[in-house]
Amino acid sequence: MPSTDPRVDAYIDGKPAFARPILQHLRAAVHRACPGVEETLRWSMPSFTYKGQILCQMAAFKSHATFGFWRGKEVSGEDESRSAMGQFGRLTSIADLPSDAELDALIGKAVALIDSGMKARRPVKHPKPELTMPxxxxxxxxxxxxxxxxxxxxxxxxxxxxxxxxxxxxxxxxxxxxxxxxxxxxxxxxxxxxxxxxx
Known part of the structure; x- marks a missing residue:
């Protein structure tokens, strides 16, 4: 039985009519592709965790919804230079999402990254130059x-x-x-x- 959180139900129920089917579809896809996933709210939006790590998140706003993987670039191979957070841009209907098979494959890839134990790549931070003394x-x-x-x-x-x-x-x-x-x-x-x- 999937591990669901009633706060996610309340979140979905409180969103505009166009967004509810998108969020329900995404929620079902995540549970289908990763049976061990757990739901919670992080930063006031539904978040799915696997083995204690954030797998993906979804959200809905006035005119669009979003969905994204925590390690998005590693999962999709694309930069997140879209008009909305996440890997799929502004979602206004289920048709804006990839097919179920593609979505399952992406979720599976995100799960495999966590299973591998490989840490997320972080950008190299260069030291800031010394400031001139006033x-x-x-x-x-x-x-x-x-x-x-x-x-x-x-x-x-x-x-x-x-x-x-x-x-x-x-x-x-x-x-x-x-x-x-x-x-x-x-x-x-x-x-x-x-x-x-x-x-």
């Missing part, structure tokens, strides 16, 4: 050896936090206050977001 902050730091020592000992991300905070000030008065506050905190050995750090 003259006003440099001057204030040079007047406080303790703050300068703290700043120099910070990793690049902590330096960037302070530099961005000062540079993003829109008014000169705000910027001056931020420079003074930054120097005070750094003189005490504090990071920019020290209030949120766990002790």
């Amino acid at each position: 003259a006003d902050l440099a001057e204030a730091l040079s007047a406080s050896p303790a703050a300068q020592a703290t700043y120099d000992a910070f990793p690049p991300s902590c330096r960037r936090d302070y530099l961005e905070w000062v540079v993003e000030a829109k008014r000169p008065e705000t910027r001056a206050k931020r420079v003074a506050q930054a120097v005070e905190w750094m003189a005490e050995g504090k990071r920019r977001n020290w209030k949120y750090e766990k002790c």
Whole structure:
């Protein structure tokens, strides 16, 4: 017996008339192609999980519905450069979906990816370049050896936090206050977001 969630029933029932058959069709297809799937709501939309990992999701809006695989590019081989989230664009009827056989094959491929244990590919993150020290902050730091020592000992991300905070000030008065506050905190050995750090 499929593992269903009554919240998904309520979600489907609350959507426009055109969307309900699309969502019901997709839900049935996922359960047919992956009997071990479980339903839940994530980010306020129906989500299907398999072995604790998100397999796919569906949603409906005022004039269209969407369906997509969590590892979409690996499943469909296409970039998600469509006019709506998911791999099938804006769905307005069941006819906008691939055939049942194609849909089953795609769901099977998504299941196989999870079964393989292979982690999703993540884009390589390149480190951000160092920001240039603003003259006003440099001057204030040079007047406080303790703050300068703290700043120099910070990793690049902590330096960037302070530099961005000062540079993003829109008014000169705000910027001056931020420079003074930054120097005070750094003189005490504090990071920019020290209030949120766990002790």
